[in-house]
Amino acid sequence: xxxxxxxxxxxxxxxxxxxxxxxxxxxxxxxxxxxxxxxxxxxxxxxxxxxxxxxxxxxxxxxxxxxxxxxxxxxxxxxxxxxxxxxxxxxxxxxxxxxxxxxxxxxxxxxxxxxxxxxxxxxxxxxxxxxxxxxxxxxxxxxxxxxxxxxxxxxxxxxxxxxxxxxxxxxxxxxxxxxxxxxxxxxxxxxxxxxxxxxxxxxxxxxxxxxxxxxxxxxxxxxxxxxxxxxxxxxxxxxxxxxxxxxxxxxxxxxxxxxxxxxxxxxxxxxxxxxxxxxxxxxxxxxxxxxxxxxxxxxxxxxxxxxxxxxxxxxxxxxxxxxxxxxxxxxxxxx
Numbered sequence: 001x002x003x004x005x006x007x008x009x010x011x012x013x014x015x016x017x018x019x020x021x022x023x024x025x026x027x028x029x030x031x032x033x034x035x036x037x038x039x040x041x042x043x044x045x046x047x048x049x050x051x052x053x054x055x056x057x058x059x060x061x062x063x064x065x066x067x068x069x070x071x072x073x074x075x076x077x078x079x080x081x082x083x084x085x086x087x088x089x090x091x092x093x094x095x096x097x098x099x100x101x102x103x104x105x106x107x108x109x110x111x112x113x114x115x116x117x118x119x120x121x122x123x124x125x126x127x128x129x130x131x132x133x134x135x136x137x138x139x140x141x142x143x144x145x146x147x148x149x150x151x152x153x154x155x156x157x158x159x160x161x162x163x164x165x166x167x168x169x170x171x172x173x174x175x176x177x178x179x180x181x182x183x184x185x186x187x188x189x190x191x192x193x194x195x196x197x198x199x200x201x202x203x204x205x206x207x208x209x210x211x212x213x214x215x216x217x218x219x220x221x222x223x224x225x226x227x228x229x230x231x232x233x234x235x236x237x238x239x240x241x242x243x244x245x246x247x248x249x250x251x252x253x254x255x256x257x258x259x260x261x262x263x264x265x266x267x268x269x270x271x272x273x274x275x276x277x278x279x280x281x282x283x284x285x286x287x288x289x290x291x292x293x294x295x296x297x298x299x300x301x302x303x304x305x306x307x308x309x310x311x312x313x314x315x316x317x318x319x320x321x322x323x324x325x326x327x328x329x330x331x332x333x334x335x
Contacts, residue, residue: 029073036066071319076147078322084150086184088143089253094136095158095177102131104161104176107310109139112152114312121145126246127233134167140233140250142185149184154321155314156182157283164289173289177282183257185249192255200224201244206235223247230254284317286310299324 007013043059079085092108094101116123122144129137143152158179165174186192206220220235221243232254234247284296292306294317301320303309309317 026076029069029076033066033070033073036062036069040066075151075319075322078326079147079150081150083184083186084153085147086149086186087145088149088152089183089185089250090141090143090152090155091181092136092139092141093179093181094131094138095179097174097176099131099133099135099167100165100174100176101178102133102135102137103167104135104159105137105139105178106131106135107161108159108178108180109136109141111310111312111314112141112143112155115314116143116145116312118312119145119151121148124236126236126250142250149182151318153182153184154318154325155180155283160282160285162285162287162289183253186253186256192252192259194225194252194255198226200226203240219243221247223251225251225255228255228258230258296320
């Protein structure tokens with residue numbers, strides 16, 4: 001970084017700095033774990049020479065902290081895909097079922113927002129279409145933070161909720177569905193040519209919450225990619241130009257994901273492999289009645305703390321998915 005001409009290409013320099021920072025973080029993880037293990041051994045030896053309840057309590061606390069630190073470091077090592085370090089663009093859509101499904105989509109929106117807050121990720125709602133009575137019909141969110149996409153990519157799919165309906169006077173049990181889409185926010189390193197003739201751009205007045213400038217001018221932008229039918233809407237900024245730039249960025253990322261899906265499908269066709277869970281398939285069930293359980297259908301990971309999960313405590317499910325994905329990848333690489 002101190003070499004002559006390092007800053008001649010600012011974007012490349014920033015990418016190099018980011019890679020350097022990530023390498024330092026991984027080395028720091030290893031160093032921290034080594035120091036923690038050494039401290040544990042020292043505490044264990046001291047406790048053997050001088051039994052003391054206070055020392056035992058300290059050893060228990062340090063052991064729990066070390067196990068937690070190791071789990072976090074192990075999880076980061078599983079994020080080896082080049083896209084894993086990117087920000088995530090999160091899409092939530094209610095399924096069939098009217099108000100019930102919209103309410104469930106709103107619950108998922110809150111779950112991911114609470115998860116983002118717990119991990120110091122920036123959570124920006126780019127577009128939101130509210131349900132008629134409750135919840136949301138659709139939402140697009142940008143989750144900004146180191147490895148946001150890597151952690152969240154396993155959430156792509158259909159999420160199922162079973163509960164006693166709060167909207168049914170007879171108190172019947174109701175099943176609701178909502179779909180979650182996750183794509184990485186790609187940057188200039190990925191080149192996707194989008195001819196202007198492939199785009200239809202509409203502007204309209206924002207209908208969401210916001211300041212005077214947001215709600216009284218035609219600042220909202222809707223971009224339709226004609227060849228694929230992908231529609232992106234952004235209305236969170238006062239400026240039409242800002243909304244247009246953000247919408248194009250989201251469209252660019254979604255087209256990149258479409259291309260990756262096409263390549264994966266071609267690989268599966270050629271090699272007969274079982275690919276990742278695709279869009280539209282149920283991945284997780286959240287049961288509130290007649291019992292309480294969240295179960296991931298791909299990994300078998302379960303939690304009876306449904307309230308905690310819906311409050312953003314989804315780390316065990318994210319970790320289980322990455323571990324299963326890693327084992328599957330290693331098995332496929334074996335001769």
